[in-house]
Amino acid sequence: MQESFELQLQQIADAAPKILGAMLALLVLVIAGKIVSNTLSKLLTGRQAKTVKQTRLLKRLVGWGFNLLGIILALNILGLTQAATGFLAAGGVMAVVLGFAFREIGENLLAGLFLSFSRSFDVGDVIESNGIRGVVERIEVREVHIRTGDGCDIFIPSAIIYKNPLHNFTRDGLRRGDFTIGIDYGDDPQKARELLLEVAKTSDFILSTPAPAVQISGFTPTYVELQVFFWINTFNENPGLVSVKSLVMNACHKKLAEEGFTFSSNVTTAVDMLPVDVNVRSKNSSQGDSV
Template sequence: MFALTSDFSNTVNLVTDKLIAWVEQFVIMLPNLVVAILLLIVTVFAARLVQRLATRFLPRVSHSVTINSLIATLVYVVVLLFGLFFVLSVLNLDKTVTSLLAGVGIIGLALGFAFQDIAANFISGIIIAIQRPFNVGDMIKTNDYFGIIERIRLRTVDLRQPTGELVLVPNRKVFENALINYSVNTMRRVDLDCGVGYDSDLEQVREVVLEAVQQVPHLVRERAPEVMFTEFADSAITFQLRFWIPYKRQVDYVSAKSAAIMSIKKAFDEAGINIPFPIRTLHVPGGVALPIALQKEEVDADKNE
């Protein structure tokens, strides 16, 4: 019984001494703790102030909203990190700072391997924002996707297709693969394929087509239309009409092509020029043709009865 009482007393004394030591250490560290809290508050306000200043100043240097937002965020994070390290130093936690730096390096290396695709898209987005091969509102074709750019993010390019679908194309694929920007030039050439019968006068066909294409709205007069005969096809002589139009949206291209088809069809009808149907010739051997003819005669005889 005496042993149990002695052990309990020793335990209470040990806990009491530990609590007293903690309280004394807290009292000693109280000024540093107050300074650390004040320093942390000042750091947060300073980081926000620097971020606002960067947001106002960067548009004077760079017109890329994506890059400006990225730099302002990075400046905010850097100021916070510096302030946090100072706070830990005030609290005499220098070893903790070293451990944090080592831990950040190891975690960063692990995350780099785990999220290398995301990192590649992020870096590609930065390069795209700096080089600016296209802008919001441009009509482009990349990775078999065609449409208008709605937004350029640090990870994806948001592409609205003419049929309405929104495609998020990863920046890495946009950066690595070929890209056509239809909005770089304000004009686009329309290529229209057609065919006429072998009995047609090709000189007349050329004149009729060139006259008909003049009826297309918004035709670029500085670029003369062209008619090029391309092939002796199975049932027609084919040609290609080429003409230029002002281009901002895909509807400009589709409307011009539709108007050209309507105008050429009307002009061919008035000039008596034939657009032939595909023709297939069927050769039937004599041994097969006779039973077919007999069956036809029997069917006709049944109808007459």
């Protein structure tokens, strides 16, 4: 009995380095998992509570992944290779099953992670993706919240934005606006261009670089069409593009009206109807007059 006890002590002493190594490997990976998950949580956590909840779930998933890796490594160090292989195989099968079951969710989560590290847009930018245009209100792991011009809130899955072309209209702060105006064929289009360009250059909130431009864009059956282009800086606390466009259009209309130009809405081919007096006589009264 004493010999059996001494033999067990000897076996424990021989296995002590492996046990310590396995415990150390497991501890290191658990600590590494906490560090990585906390760092990732800080990178993705926003000010809104909903974002915090989603990043908390992602933090747990990353921590579980490191813990699983630590268990497998510890089993290999202890010499339990078959157990580690079986554990890994079971985890792989479970991962495949969950991957097929939650493919879209996982795809959106991965796309959200990639967008977080290499973000081509930010909150407040005007973007368009998959035919949807609006202002970015919030960026989350699974989806991006944008608000369209008519006040509709749309939540686009991150995978759609990541896989499709993205149009960012305000990344560098420059935004271009344009509008068209028609004048009569009897008016001088070159003079109209000069007047419109003068108004655009002297208007508030319009940038001098890139410079505004005015061009003849077409000839319709009733009027000559002029198109005005201008740029604004969205980084400044100025009115938006719609407001600036309205101000410029009003100034251009006023200037051309002062110079006597005829606008397309005033060009008409209507014929003025003059009043005509018609006397109606009966047949009998006509005969009486003849007698």
